[in-house]
Amino acid sequence: MLWTEAAGPLSPQGSACVLRRHPLSLPGHPVSTTESRAFFMRLSRYFLPILRETPKEAEIISHRLMLRAGMIRQEAAGIYAFLPLGHRVLQKVCNVVREEQNRSGAIEMIMPTVQSADLWRESGRYDDYGKEMLRIKDRHDRDMLYGPTNEEMITEIFRAYVRSYKDLPLNLYHIQWKFRDEVRPRFGVMRSREFLMKDAYTFDIDKEASRHAYNKMFVAYLRTFARLGLKAIPMRAESGPIGGDMSHEFIILASTGESEVFCHKDYLDFEVPDANVDFDDVAGLQKIVDKWTSLYAATSEKHDAGEFAKIAADRQVSARGIEVGHIFYFGTKYSEPMKAVVTAADGTEKPVHMGSYGIGPSRLVAATIEASHDDAGIKWPEAIAPFDVVILNLKQGDGATGEASEKLYRELTAKGCDVLYDDRDERPGSKFATADLIGIPHQILVGPKGLAEGKIELKRRSDGTRELVTPEEAVARLAQ
RNA sequence: CGGGGCAUAGCGCAGCCUGGUAGCGCGGGAGUUUUGGGUACUCCAGGUCGCAGGUUCAAAUCCUGCUGCCCCGACCA
Numbered sequence: 001m002l003w004t005e006a007a008g009p010l011s012p013q014g015s016a017c018v019l020r021r022h023p024l025s026l027p028g029h030p031v032s033t034t035e036s037r038a039f040f041m042r043l044s045r046y047f048l049p050i051l052r053e054t055p056k057e058a059e060i061i062s063h064r065l066m067l068r069a070g071m072i073r074q075e076a077a078g079i080y081a082f083l084p085l086g087h088r089v090l091q092k093v094c095n096v097v098r099e100e101q102n103r104s105g106a107i108e109m110i111m112p113t114v115q116s117a118d119l120w121r122e123s124g125r126y127d128d129y130g131k132e133m134l135r136i137k138d139r140h141d142r143d144m145l146y147g148p149t150n151e152e153m154i155t156e157i158f159r160a161y162v163r164s165y166k167d168l169p170l171n172l173y174h175i176q177w178k179f180r181d182e183v184r185p186r187f188g189v190m191r192s193r194e195f196l197m198k199d200a201y202t203f204d205i206d207k208e209a210s211r212h213a214y215n216k217m218f219v220a221y222l223r224t225f226a227r228l229g230l231k232a233i234p235m236r237a238e239s240g241p242i243g244g245d246m247s248h249e250f251i252i253l254a255s256t257g258e259s260e261v262f263c264h265k266d267y268l269d270f271e272v273p274d275a276n277v278d279f280d281d282v283a284g285l286q287k288i289v290d291k292w293t294s295l296y297a298a299t300s301e302k303h304d305a306g307e308f309a310k311i312a313a314d315r316q317v318s319a320r321g322i323e324v325g326h327i328f329y330f331g332t333k334y335s336e337p338m339k340a341v342v343t344a345a346d347g348t349e350k351p352v353h354m355g356s357y358g359i360g361p362s363r364l365v366a367a368t369i370e371a372s373h374d375d376a377g378i379k380w381p382e383a384i385a386p387f388d389v390v391i392l393n394l395k396q397g398d399g400a401t402g403e404a405s406e407k408l409y410r411e412l413t414a415k416g417c418d419v420l421y422d423d424r425d426e427r428p429g430s431k432f433a434t435a436d437l438i439g440i441p442h443q444i445l446v447g448p449k450g451l452a453e454g455k456i457e458l459k460r461r462s463d464g465t466r467e468l469v470t471p472e473e474a475v476a477r478l479a480q
Numbered sequence: 481c482g483g484g485g486c487a488u489a490g491c492g493c494a495g496c497c498u499g500g501u502a503g504c505g506c507g508g509g510a511g512u513u514u515u516g517g518g519u520a521c522u523c524c525a526g527g528u529c530g531c532a533g534g535u536u537c538a539a540a541u542c543c544u545g546c547u548g549c550c551c552c553g554a555c556c557a
Binding site: 049051052053054055056057058059074076077131132149178180182183184186191195197249323324325326358359360362363392394395396398426427428429430431432433434436445447448449450457 | 514516550551556
């Protein structure tokens with residue numbers, strides 16, 4: 001029933017990772033005996049704790065909307081539970097990220113959240129990292145920590161197995177929760193202490209090879225953000241506490257963004273590489289990266305007013321931005337102290353050149369809302385919407401609307417759509433408000449008036465347009 | 481970590497100054513009504529007033545300490 005479909009993201013490409021469990025496998029949850037209701041994602045049976053009023057602690061719009069839409073629940077400062085709706089979005093973001101990482105040749109794995117301090121003593125960062133690192137002791141009084149990042153661990157794994165340049169290049173990534181004990185967490189999951197992070201780590205024989213690895217991730221990021229419906233602009237960045245010299249931040253423009261950014265307007269119209277881009281084409285990738293780094297783009301920290309002024313006035317963009325990704329090359333910073341070396345073609349041992357590449361899915365969920373909402377609520381891009389379609393039965397209890405709604409549900413589901421059915425015993429106004437708030441891209445309004453003429457109403461959340469069509473047309477339209 | 485603020489029902493708040501039976505709106509439950517943009521009405525349930533001390537005949541209210549959370553700044557994916 002519900003769980004079968006709620007278990008995970010349902011986009012066709014992403015379904016491989018969905019655990020399709022039989023409901024019987026869930027202990028403590030008796031299987032419903034109302035067979036006719038099986039396999040319907042009914043809002044009346046879902047867990048969607050909508051808040052009508054805005055909790056006072058929420059300052060920025062994405063935080064407010066995520067709380068109101070029942071997506072998250074704060075458990076401590078900067079620590080959040082993702083409720084079913086939020087979880088669906090998070091999973092969909094992860095799937096897009098995952099697909100693009102895989103496309104570029106990166107290989108997924110997963111590393112633990114808790115790490116041994118010894119690993120960090122090897123790189124020298126145990127003492128450098130400061131209070132952002134959550135340090136803990138286990139029962140044997142050993143120093144442990146909740147990972148704020150995984151360079152040391154991946155380097156340890158690499159050096160344990162890889163001996164030859166023939167095994168390079170290598171790109172390993174994982175999507176895992178991290179913890180940074182920020183002094184002042186804020187803005188909901190935009191800047192939480194615990195956050196989900198995709199981290200990729202590349203290993204190459206030299207800097208040139210590493211540049212290609214860097215370019216692969218650069219292009220993968222362009223594609224990832226575009227698929228999420230975001231305009232992300234790569235900007236030259238400081239390499240941060242991890243060190244290095246080749247580094248870009250991917251910034252999306254949003255009026256409520258946390259920092260000020262400046263860039264050339266042409267970036268907004270740059271073409272994003274399509275799915276057929278050849279990631280092994282070294283020169284081709286370099287060309288794409290060169291283009292995407294050819295114009296001025298800087299965050300306020302690196303902003304050069306003089307350079308910016310050289311751009312034609314009507315091409316200048318000065319806006320606020322949110323960092324959603326960060327990639328950097330850091331050479332042998334970890335491979336040297338941690339002795340991650342391979343034998344090169346000439347027989348000598350060389351420390352590998354590394355890079356790391358982060359995207360924060362949990363932050364992306366919030367960032368997307370910042371970039372896409374209105375007074376009524378969230379407007380999800382189709383790629384990460386928790387559901388593709390919501391069917392609103394405007395007269396619950398009316399046999400005709402119920403039948404029409406369920407028929408629509410079955411047909412859309414059969415066509416691969418992710419459908420939510422609002423079968424609650426609520427007034428139409430309440431259903432409209434809920435649907436708008438949670439931002440499902442397409443609403444199907446099934447009411448007695450329209451049904452009398454054999455029509456239902458199709459409403460698009462993005463621009464509010466609505467049209468009367470037959471149920472058959474609606475299905476054809478939504479199934480693409 | 482510097483500065484400011486808050487903590488009373490699930491959520492939003494009043495009550496505190498001037499100590500004396502803990503309130504309102506929303507939400508929840510039962511019902512009547514209504515049925516295409518959060519319908520109206522009736523009834524009901526729900527709070528050791530963040531925690532611990534103290535003052536007092538009496539503390540949500542006054543005093544002390546603690547904890548949690550939020551905002552501004554510095555910092556950060």
